[in-house]
Amino acid sequence: MSHELRTPLSAILLWTTLIEEEKLEEREQLQEALAAIKHSAEELQALIDNLVETTRIVSGRFTLQRTVGEIATVVEAAIAQVQPAAQAKQIPLHRQIEPASAPVDRARLQQTLVLLLQNAIKATPPGGRVELSVGVHDEEMRIAVHDTGAGLTPERLARVFSGPPPSAQAKAPRTDAGLGYGLIVAQQLVRAHGGVLTAASGGPGQGATFTIRLPLDPTRAITAVAPEAHGTAQTLHGRRVLLVVDDAELRHHLAAGLHDAGAAVSAVDSAPAAAEAAERQYHDVIVCDLALPTIDAGELLQDLREHEVTHARPHAPALALAHADHADAASLALKHGFMRCLQAPVDPATLAAAAAACLAANPR
Structure with missing residues (x-):
């Protein structure tokens, strides 16, 4: 967290120091400095907004606005949101969507899918593959996000919804939805719907699958089985x-x-x-x-x-x-x-x- 907050702050301090010491004499240099300061300030604002949103969701201080409708439109909107990141790594996003509708907060479900897709794209090397599937089984709607990425060790899998370990935060800080806690946010949003979010992986190099299980009846919560x-x-x-x-x-x-x-x-x-x-x-x-x-x-x-x-x-x-x-x-x-x-x-x-x-x- 500290690393991600310090990066834009350091840029702002650097440029303001140069201006204060009058080391930027040309108008073009001043314009460049102001543009960099503005960009860093906007980046910092986004990080703070994400942190506030993450804290609010993890603590349960939000309400769902459920509506019934086809889930396919939510899925396509989430895919469109992450498409640029996938294209940058030459990762095709495949989908297999059965007709399904459920009483969900469509904005929150889209947010959840974006978090899972971002996680899959980041874990997958260039040229890999990410798949999203939707189906209905036993009065449940199930949405699975599968990647062909690095996979998870049994130890990491056991605490995948507990946030990144300290070593991971130090070596490879993340920016998705609140500084590395995107999966925790996704889990909380699924739980709020009375659903369950699970993770599976065959081990290192075997990719990973995150599956959302949501009840078609909002009065019936799904119980996770350990x-x-x-x-x-x-x-x-x-x-x-x-x-x-x-x-x-x-x-x-x-x-x-x-x-x-x-x-x-x-x-x-x-x-x-x-x-x-x-x-x-x-x-x-x-x-x-x-x-x-x-x-x-x-x-x-x-x-x-x-x-x-x-x-x-x-x-x-x-x-x-x-x-x-x-x-x-x-x-x-x-x-x-x-x-x-x-x-x-x-x-x-x-x-x-x-x-x-x-x-x-x-x-x-």
Whole structure:
């Protein structure tokens, strides 16, 4: 905080000292000095406004103005707001938006999405990817922001909504929404709507996903379930799961649930990405959508099996995800070598329990 406040103050003091000591004799120099002072003062004002706004939100001193309307317009407005920053880093902003409406404060929801998108863009290297998806599940609206950035260690993930650690503040000060506390502000705004904001990451280099869950009924608040409350938390703790699902929203939803169960998740959308993930590290469980668009799931599993043999690794138990229109999915999955087949829609807790059961049946 002190660094970000001192930067514009230092510029103002420098230019005023030069003027006071009459070291700027030319009119052009004086105009340059006045322009720099004005710019620094405006920057300082913006920082102070952000700090005041952050303090007000974190302390709960604000009210929501709810209206019912399509969420797509809020999403597009948030994307437009961060588009220049994304373009500067050559990061495409992809979106997958299902028709959805909910009683929300549209300005506050847009503010929340901007904070999450800013966070994703800052974490993602040039040429990376940021995805935003919207869908409705079990009387909830879910908005997920996924990036292919630096990812989060388990330690950082555990305190991601507690603000940046002191070392991070010293080395890489942030300016989003109140000096590094953008995620805290986002969490408070989601909570005010009766919702929950969660974070998931497969670890360093695996990107991160932040998911907003908002109730369609404003009288029903969503209760966050701590990872320890899941019966499978201890079983999946420290386990690595390879999740291959091409649908972005479903992939993020399931990845967040598996993470809540204690797993480190490599969530990918294609066979080539799955092969790359398998090359990087061994996975204890494989979860694969049977309806991948460019390759048969059985063929992909066979490729992964060959990779395991090449690297002298044991076969990881594999689960298949089938859609309602996929006839004879269970028998087909077993034929291809999957241990179990789960029928969509799949609840993350059910998937985590199935993964734990497969691990228990295949001790190594």
